[in-house]
Amino acid sequence: MKLQCDVEVVNRMLPAFGMKSRGKGTRAVLSIGKHLDKASQRSDVYMMICTAKDRAGCKYKLKDNIEKFFTWFVEEGKATVRLKEPAVDVCLSKADAGSLKNFLSAARLADRGSGVPLSTLTPVRARDVEQPKKKLAIVSRRDYPLASSFPCSLEQLQVSYCKLSRVDMRMLSLKALRKLDLSNNHIRKLPATIGDLGCLSELVLHNNRLEAFGAALCLSTLQRTLRLLDLSQNRLRSLPAQFCLLKELVGLKLDDNELAGLPFHVGRLSKLRFLSAAHNQLAVLPNGFRRLSLENLDLFGNPFVQPNPLDHKMRLTFPLPLQELCSRAVADLRIPYGPHLIPAHLCRELDAAKTCDCGRVCVGFFVKTAVSMNLHRVSHTVVLVDDTGGTDAPVRQHFCSLSCYSEFLDNALQRGIR
Known part of the structure; x- marks a missing residue:
């Protein structure tokens, strides 16, 4: 049984001597297996920790030697095994959650002395302890x-x-x-x-x-x-x-x-x-483009049309259909909606609702035109739109009624826009 993770071995006696652990794990391979104790000539189950500096590994006996498991954060690949002798905490982190659970289960069985088929512990290869x-x-x-x-x-x-x-x-x-x-x-x-x-x-x-x-x-x-x-x-x-x-x-x-x-x-x-x-x-930019706040904008080489506010498309009826009035009310009042409340096609129409200059919303009935906008209004740095050195581009504009469109034209004419 092996596990790759970061390991820190903390001696619980350090605080008694006014010392602290370094608080940083080292990449290691943990193994659970059999090891022959030369003093007693008996084979027992040990946990071996191998690092890049110590590939031979440091061994800790497991049978009747685990005081406690700390597994609150095992789903995050973290756990701690507290040993009785020596008095150390083996802190594990950056482990695969599934592999960590299996490793802890094997350690728990080894502590209880349950018969688990294990191989003899051997040093690991250099590539096994490399940083991920x-x-x-x-x-x-x-x-x-x-x-x-x-x-x-x-x-x-x-x-x-x-x-x-x-x-x-x-x-x-x-x-x-x-x-x-x-x-x-x-x-x-x-x-x-x-x-x-x-x-x-x-x-x-x-x-x-x-x-x-x-x-x-x-x-x-x-x-x-x-x-x-x-x-x-x-x-x-x-x-x-x-x-x-x-x-x-x-x-x-x-x-x-x-x-x-x-x-x-x-x-x-x-x-x-x-x-x-x-x-x-791109021939024209959407109305929502005005709301952007950019640092750098590049729209070079697009076939933008020359906007003319007098050139418009009208989709209005008098009076407005009841569905349009209801849709506008839902959008203006910010009433929650969804496919569980109204048909899906109405949700899609509301998702694409347009905002008039007056601040009200129009959904399926409006007057549509395009106006020129200097792109520096939305971006600090602007790449030239064309070879003539311009930084203006047409932006789509929608109006909820004829009165709003007429007011827009009056203001445009006063500013000298033709």
């Missing part, structure tokens, strides 16, 4: 592991230039993974199980063949963890409305895709500071 690997970079197809698995301790993994057509499911079992870089491959589709990586804060998918970013990913734990997302140089034509649920995003790269528009509620990404969506097919 945190980073791994694979940048050629010949180095890609086919037979072996990825180290479960990885926090950063880069797999580039390996011609991967899909995400290897072995990567999705790396629960400690914080950064996953799969750039420069041939990936066409992302599995929804990427959202099960509960620590993932950086996802780099630059230069692949992605055609979609699934809504399921936006509804996963990535909402709470993802801070950097690089989807540049792919084949994306749109992003789901749920994309704006990734509210922890700080950096977003969408360059060199085929995006015809950004999500309507992109302004809800309140922590977003770096946005690049150069060389796409």
Whole structure:
């Protein structure tokens, strides 16, 4: 029975001499097995702790020698075994929870003298006591592991230039993974199980063949963890409305895709500071774009239209339908709603509700136009929009009534906008 973890052996007599333990564990391999006591010439069950500096190991007798187990945090890979003689506490941490439970069970049986088939204790190999690997970079197809698995301790993994057509499911079992870089491959589709990586804060998918970013990913734990997302140089034509649920995003790269528009509620990404969506097919920005507060913005090379406030599309009826009036009331009064209360299609319409200049909400009936906005209003640094040196871009605007639209036109004409 063996266990890899961090170990600190604390002598309980130290406080009596005014001394403290160093409070830091050392990577070690713990083994439970038989050992021949040369003094008594009897074989008994011992626990052996081997480290990189002491591969021969330090041995502690287990039978009738365990005073207490401390297992409050065993699910976090932590536990303590208190021995009677010598008076030490063996503090275990950074262990696999399942392996730790099995090890403690074996130690408990050994303490009771229960008959458990065990092998003779032997020194460990040097590689067994190495620090767990945190980073791994694979940048050629010949180095890609086919037979072996990825180290479960990885926090950063880069797999580039390996011609991967899909995400290897072995990567999705790396629960400690914080950064996953799969750039420069041939990936066409992302599995929804990427959202099960509960620590993932950086996802780099630059230069692949992605055609979609699934809504399921936006509804996963990535909402709470993802801070950097690089989807540049792919084949994306749109992003789901749920994309704006990734509210922890700080950096977003969408360059060199085929995006015809950004999500309507992109302004809800309140922590977003770096946005690049150069060389796409953006003709106009969504109204929610005004709410962003960025440090750097790059929208170069998009076919933005020249906005004209007089050029509008009207979708209004007189009087407004009852459904529209009710939807507006729900949105204006912030009444909770959901598919358990109203039909799903009404939920989707409410999720895409627009805000008029007057502050009221319109859902399915409105006047729509586009106005020019200087991008410095939303970003400290702006890359030029085109070769002429401009930093203005068209932004979609909605009005809940003709009176609001007329008032907007009057103000625009007074400012000299034609």
